[in-house]
C-alpha cells in the first residue's frame with residue numbers, strides 16, 4: 001500500500017510529492033519507506049524507519065561469494081556503513097539518505113561517490129588514492145576480493161538481512 005501526499009519541497013518550497021510505503025521484512029518487522037520527490041528542482045529524498053522499536057544495532061558481514069552480494073541492506077539516514085578493508089565509510093553527515101538495497105547496491109553507492117570525488121579538484125596523491133579505491137570497489141563487485149561490510153545504527157532502524165523482500 002502506498003500513500004501519496006503533497007508537501008512543501010525541503011529545498012525549493014514548491015509542492016513536492018511524498019510517498020510512504022510499508023514493507024514487512026523478516027527479522028526487522030514493518031518498515032516505513034518515505035520518498036520525497038520534487039518535479040520543480042529535482043530534489044529527492046529517501047528514508048527507512050522501523051515501525052517497532054529496535055535496539056541499537058551493529059551488523060558485520062564478510063562478503064565472499066556472489067550469493068553474499070544479494071544480502072539486503074536497510075540503511076536509515078542515521079546509520080554508518082563501513083568497508084573496513086578499503087577504509088571507506090558512509091557517515092550520516094556525508095550521505096544522509098536512507099535506502100534499501102543489496103550489497104551490490106551499497107558498492108554502487110560508494111563507487112558513485114568516488115567517481116564524483118575523482119572529478120573534483122584533488123591533489124595528485126589524493127587522486128591516486130581515489131583511483132585505487134575505485135579499482136578495489138570494482139573488484140569487490142566482481143567478487144574478486146573479499147571484504148567486510150559494517151552497518152552501525154544507534155537508533156536500530158537499519159539491518160542487513162538474508163531473506164528476500166516480499
Ligand SMILES: [Zn+2]
Pocket residue numbers: 009010011012013014016038039040041042043
Ligand atoms: Zn523543489
